[in-house]
Amino acid sequence: MIAAIAASVTLLGAAMGTAAVTGQSGPRPEDTEVWQPVPPVVTPEPATQTPAPSDALVLFDGKNLRQWVSTKDKSPARWTVADGVLTVRKGTGNIETKQRFRNYQLHLEWRIPANITGEGQARGNSGLFLASTGDGDAGYELQIMDSFRNKTYVNGQAGSIYKQFAPLANPVRAPGEWQSYDVIWTAPVFAADGSVSSPAYVTAFLNGVLVQDHVALKGETAYIGAPAYKAHGPAPIKLQDHGDPSPPISFRSIWIRELK
Template identity: 50%
Template sequence: MKKLIYLLWVLVITLSCNKKADTIIVEDKVENDSKKEEIVETPKKEITDPKETEVWEPEPKVISFNDNNIPSDATVLFDGSNLEAWMSAKDSTAAAWTLNTDKTMTVKPGTGDIQTKKNYGSIQLHLEWSAPDVIQGEGQGRGNSGVFFQNKYEVQILDSYQNRTYANGQATAVYKQHIPLVNATKAPDQWQTYDIIFHAPEFNTEGKKTKSGTFTVIHNGVLVQDHVEILGSTEYIGPPKNEAHNKGPIKLQDHSNLVQYRNIWVREL
């Protein structure tokens, strides 16, 4: 009899514990469901008034243009009157290229590259150039020059009108790095226009590159380089280098060809 009473007592306790556990599970479920309800996002209010998406400040700065269509916030590097913004790249003496009566300048072979006296970071550059009046040579020997940014990154200048050469070395190529999308070169008796957006690479305090630079190039109104990554310095031989540097000059190359330039201006970005 005692044994039977003991078994009944154990059974009652067990059923009681199970009921309590079920209660706890139910309570936990209710609590979790409550938390789920709390994180439900409230539907966003529908925008019906166009004024709610209007932004009035800051207002873009107003610029104007002169008779040569140069923007008022640009720095004129060459307008045909003098070479005061330029100097010899090899010894910092006065630029020795030929200043012409028609407000152009011509590379003077053997005098060397010329570069701006001022250093620049990221910029928008406009320049116009033409191949030599007398067509001579072929490939890289015909109307060859170049515009360098920060003394390291070249956009090629070359008479690429009916003149075959390696594709990453023709006009508007980021030299030995990026082939232009199309060849938009006009005949040598016409002027070529370059509009170049250059975003300079960035380096940390330890000299490591943290962000690559980019080029966007428009040639005679045609997009030929579309925000391409600059892999490093544009080397004639070997792979690009990525040595840390700060701002640098804009340089025009003396490649022994009588390339002519006019109407050069720059906007700092």
């Protein structure tokens, strides 16, 4: 027993020494990356633009950003609108809707530039935050990025609930083509003491293919560490300026139907 304890102490000391040499301490982003199994590649139908139904609120009609503000200071959104398309203006930060929502159906179309550069998470990275709960990347993220022949961790590819659930399939079209999200969001419900009475649920289709099937979220998106909930009410929808050096991505045809 004494020999076993001594061996354990020696191994612990070696591990601590390695951590000291590498400068690593505490949780790392890599700890929550999942690489297997890889979702099957599915070829979707050709892209088409989906008009808003009669009872929808149009969040972007191709003309202006009246429905959007800067997440940081709630000033008018400063992304670029041209030729019916909304494009990230690097360095201006995330934008979010002026209006707050609880449960809804959302349609959003996005496009990775044909001349995209980089690889992995640095290739066309953005995010659709289904409920924005604060500055920066606070909230619940449905990942947007180029996942067409671009390897990365599966719970970080397009169609994933970032760092929580990998998509059921990879139906992403090539860069330069339009992609579409259709999402059903059921907001979390909190008790008076802030505890979770009912988690958030997400059903999502990417290019018409089911990628999230009424999954119960574990909490808000966390880049490092485990997701967790903090009590909140109705929240804006947010789009991310990820700040990558590669060409910025674009959006069109964004509309929402509030649900009970």
